[in-house]
Amino acid sequence: MKTKIISIILFCIAPFMYVQAQQHILVSMDASQTNHLKAYGVVFNHIVDGYSAQWLLNYRGGSFLVQAENDIIRKSRLRNVSFETLSSAEVNRIISEVESNSSNTAVVPLEKAPKIAVYTPDQALPWDDAVTLALTYAEVEYDKIWDTEVLEGKLDEYDWLHLHHEDFTGQYGKFWASYKSMPWYIAQVKQMEAMAEKLGFSSVSEQKKEVARTIKRYVGNGGFLFAMCSGTDTFDIALAAEGVDIAPEQFDGDPADPNAQEKLDFSKTFAFENFQLKTNPSEYEHADIDVPVSINRVDQSLDFFTLFEFSAKWDPVPTMLTQNHVSSVRGFYGQTTAFQKDKVKSSAVILGEAPGRDQVKYLHGNYGNGTFTFYAGHDPEDYTHRVNDPPTDLALHPNSPGYRLILNNILFPAAQKKKKKT
Numbered sequence: 220m221k222t223k224i225i226s227i228i229l230f231c232i233a234p235f236m237y238v239q240a241q242q243h244i245l246v247s248m249d250a251s252q253t254n255h256l257k258a259y260g261v262v263f264n265h266i267v268d269g270y271s272a273q274w275l276l277n278y279r280g281g282s283f284l285v286q287a288e289n290d291i292i293r294k295s296r297l298r299n300v301s302f303e304t305l306s307s308a309e310v311n312r313i314i315s316e317v318e319s320n321s322s323n324t325a326v327v328p329l330e331k332a333p334k335i336a337v338y339t340p341d342q343a344l345p346w347d348d349a350v351t352l353a354l355t356y357a358e359v360e361y362d363k364i365w366d367t368e369v370l371e372g373k374l375d376e377y378d379w380l381h382l383h384h385e386d387f388t389g390q391y392g393k394f395w396a397s398y399k400s401m402p403w404y405i406a407q408v409k410q411m412e413a414m415a416e417k418l419g420f421s422s423v424s425e426q427k428k429e430v431a432r433t434i435k436r437y438v439g440n441g442g443f444l445f446a447m448c449s450g451t452d453t454f455d456i457a458l459a460a461e462g463v464d465i466a467p468e469q470f471d472g473d474p475a476d477p478n479a480q481e482k483l484d485f486s487k488t489f490a491f492e493n494f495q496l497k498t499n500p501s502e503y504e505h506a507d508i509d510v511p512v513s514i515n516r517v518d519q520s521l522d523f524f525t526l527f528e529f530s531a532k533w534d535p536v537p538t539m540l541t542q543n544h545v546s547s548v549r550g551f552y553g554q555t556t557a558f559q560k561d562k563v564k565s566s567a568v569i570l571g572e573a574p575g576r577d578q579v580k581y582l583h584g585n586y587g588n589g590t591f592t593f594y595a596g597h598d599p600e601d602y603t604h605r606v607n608d609p610p611t612d613l614a615l616h617p618n619s620p621g622y623r624l625i626l627n628n629i630l631f632p633a634a635q636k637k638k639k640k641t
Contacts, residue, residue, distance in 0.1 A: 242286070242287040242304060242305075243284060243285065243286055243287060243304070243305045243307075243309075243310045244284075244285050244286075244287050244291065244292060244295070244302040244303065244304055244305065245279075245282055245283070245284055245285075245302060245303045245305055245313070246258050246261065246262060246282060246283040246284075246285060246295070246300065246301075246302045247279050247280070247282045247301060247302065247303060248279060248280035248281045248282045248283070248542065248544060249279040249280035249282070249544050250280070250544050251279075251301065252280070252300070252301055252544070252618065253299050253300065253301040253617070253618075254298060254299045254300050254301075254617040254618070255544070255617060255618045255619070255623055256353065256356055256357050256613060256616075256617055256618075256619065256622055256623070256626060257298040257299065257300050257356070257357060257358070257617065258283070258295075258298075258300045259357050259359070259623075259626040259629070259630065260298070260356075260357030260358040260359050261291065261294055261295050261298060261300050262283045262285065262329070262630070263332055263357070263359050263629060263630060263633075264294075264332075264358065264359070265285060265288075265289060265291055266329055266330065266331065266332040266633055267332045267360075268289050270285075270286070270288050270289050270291075271286075271328060271329060271330050272284065272285045272328075272329045273285070273326050273327065273328055273329065274326070274327040274328075274329055274539065274542075274630065274634065275313070275317050275324065275325075275326060276317075276324055276325045276326075276327055276531040276535065276538045276539060276542065277322075277323055277324045277325070277528075277531045277538065277542075278313070278316075278317050278324045280542065280543060280544035281539075281542025281543070281627075283329075284305075284310065284313065284314075284326075287304070292304075298358075299617075314326060323528070323530060323531050323532075324531050325531035325532045325535060325538070327535055327539065327634045328634065329630060329633040329634055330633060330634075331633055332633050333377075333378030333379040333443065333629065333632040333633060334362075334376065334377045334378050334379070335354070335359065335360070335361040335362070335377065335378070335379045335380075335381075335629060336361060336362050336363070336364045336373075336374070336376075336377040336379070336380050336381070337350060337351055337354070337361050337362070337363055337364070337380075337381045337383060338364055338365065338369065338380060338381065338382050338383050338385065338434075338450075339351065339363055339365065339383035340365055340383075340410075341363060341365065347383070347384075348381075348383050348384060348447075349447060349597065349598045349599060349611075349622070349625060350381045350383075350445070350447065350625055351381075351383075352598075352610075352611060352613060353613070353622050353625045353626055354629070356613040356614070357626060359629060361381075362377070364377075366414060366418070366426060366427075366430050367414070367418065369430050369433050369434065370418060370429065370430065370433060374433070374434070374437040374442065375437075377442070378442065378443060378632055379442070379443040379444075379445070379628075379629060379632055380434065380437065380442060380443070380444050380445070381444075381445045381446065381447075382434070382444070382445070382446035382447075382450035382451075382454065383450060384447065384448040384449050384450050384553075384554065384597065385427075385449065385450050385453065385454075386427070386449055386453050386505070387427045387428065387430065387431045387450075387453040387454045387456070387457035388424060388427065388428075388453050388456050388457050388460070388465060388466060388505055389411075389422060389423040389424025389425070389426065389427040389428070389466050389470060389471060390424070390466055390467075390470045390500075390505070391404070391407060391408060391411070391423075391470065392449060392554060393500070393502065393503055393504070393505060394503075395469050395470070395500055395501070397503075411423045411426075414426070422466070422471040422472070423470070423471065424464070424465070424466040424470065424471050427457060428457045428458075428460065428461060431454055431457040431458055432457075432458065432461065434454075435458060435487075435489070435586070437589070438489075438586045438587060438589035438590070438591055439586055439587030439588065439589060440587065440588060440589065441587070441588040441589045442589045443589060443590055443592075443628075443631075443632045444589065444590065444591040444592070445591075445592045445594070445625075445628045446591070446592070446593050446594070447553070447593075447594045447595070447596065447597070447625075448553040448554055448555050448595065448596060448597045449505070449553070449554045449555050451490070451555055451558075451593040451594070451595060452491060452494075452505060452506060452508040452509060452555050452558070453505055453555075454489070455488040455489055455490055455491045455508075456491075456494070456496070456505055456506055456508075458487045458488050458489070459483040459484055459485055459487055459488050460479065460482075460483060461484065461487060462482075463476055463479050463482045463483065464476045464479065465479045465496055465498070467498060467499075467500040468500075469500040470500065475498055479496060479498070480495065480496055483496070488564070489564075489567075489584060489586055489591050489593075490558075490563060490564055490567045490582060490584055490591070490593055491508050491558070491562045491563060491564065492562065492564050493561075493562060494506040494507055494508045494559075494562050495507045503554070507559065507562070508555070508558055508559060508562045509554075509555045509556060509557070509558070509559070509595075510556055510557040510558065510559055510578050512552055512556045512557075519549075519550075519602050522549065522550035522551075522573075522602075523547045523548065523549055523550055523573070524547070524548055524550055524557075524571045524572055524573045524574075524578070524580040524581070525546060525547050525548075525571060525572065525573070525574050526541045526543060526546055526547070526548065526570065526571045526581075527541065527569065527570060527571065527572075528541070528546070529541065535634070536583070536590070536631060537568050537570055537583055539627055539630070539631040539634065540570055540581075540583055540592060540624070540627050540628060540631060541570050541571070541581075541624070541627070542623070542627050543620050543623050543624070544618070544620065544623075545620045548571065548580075548599070548620045548621050548624070549599070549602075549620070549621065550573065550580070550596070550602075551596040551597065551598060551599050551600075551601065551602050551604075551621065552596060552597065552602055552603050552604065553595060553596040553597035553598075553604070554597070555595050555596070556595055556596055557573065557578040557579060557580050557595045557596070558578070558579040558580075558582070558593070558595055559577065559578070559579075560572065560577040560578065560579050561577065563579055563582060564584075566584060566585075567582045567583065567584040568582060568583045568584060569581075569582050570582055570583055570592075571624075579595070580594070580595050580596070581593070581594050581595070581624060592628055594624060594625065598611055599619055599620075599621020599622050599624075599625075600613070600615075600616045600619055600621065600622065
């Protein structure tokens, strides 16, 4: 009888003993990591599969602590992601160190991976956009959605949305002067005009502004928005120009409102205010939010932006968004290269800027129950990336600091509980 009782007790506590003794791994994210970008995918997919992880903010470049479940060791090795196996004593030591009040570090549990959508046309190729390139390389699944899906309410199915390098003012990226006779530009205009007519809009510019307002409501209801390049400033310009025709005749068939500037409502924007529109259809700018760059006069070796350091314990979100193995990141050009600091609202948190030049590269903010993050530039590993340039091969840049900032954004929603929609 005594033996039977002991057997029952051992059976009951065995699972607990297994968990306590279960092996952990540390996915290091400092300079020792062999493939930073794939590491994000390994951790993200581990969470997708129903397991958890811990993000050790400001500890060795923002490393991850994970129980060795779900064959994660084999998956890491297959992707050349380096890791360290830890004993229980080592895990306790690291947690104690990271949670110490004397250290600007913190432990953040990652429990539920966000469902991801990328706002992009079906015909866009992965290398047309740095985010889809990063997600594809990191092996993170995402769905493509476009104007029809947005206006039909499909955004409610997703937690995290990235805006492809879109022109939400309906001016086709203001490529008219340089590319109006190119077949791809003509095809794009015809496609967009046909869609606007089908959806019942008088012009592409009106359609795009309604898409921007729909995305704004999505963020207000708890969505996480990430945008790069012209998907940042044109989004805010479209919001400010609600009910105002800002598109010159070359883009929508009728002249822009001569009083458009005075009618802009900056209270409707996310990040920018007090900007002046650029109404010349031949000028490759939408407003004076963007920092003008003369590529031929830029010394690329001196073009860097600096990431701010935040309190890991008191400001975990900006801390998560700036995790990196370096504090300075190489700059890169885009249709929107950087934001003029005096056009950034005081409510936005500046995450990275070019020191001494009043140029903001990376910012974050809250709207309603959701958040937005804007990252200027086109491709962190292709300084200029002109039309028809060859694709970037991320296998050649597995430790890219600039691409790490993109992938920080897909993980930080996993650390937050989704708020109910209003």
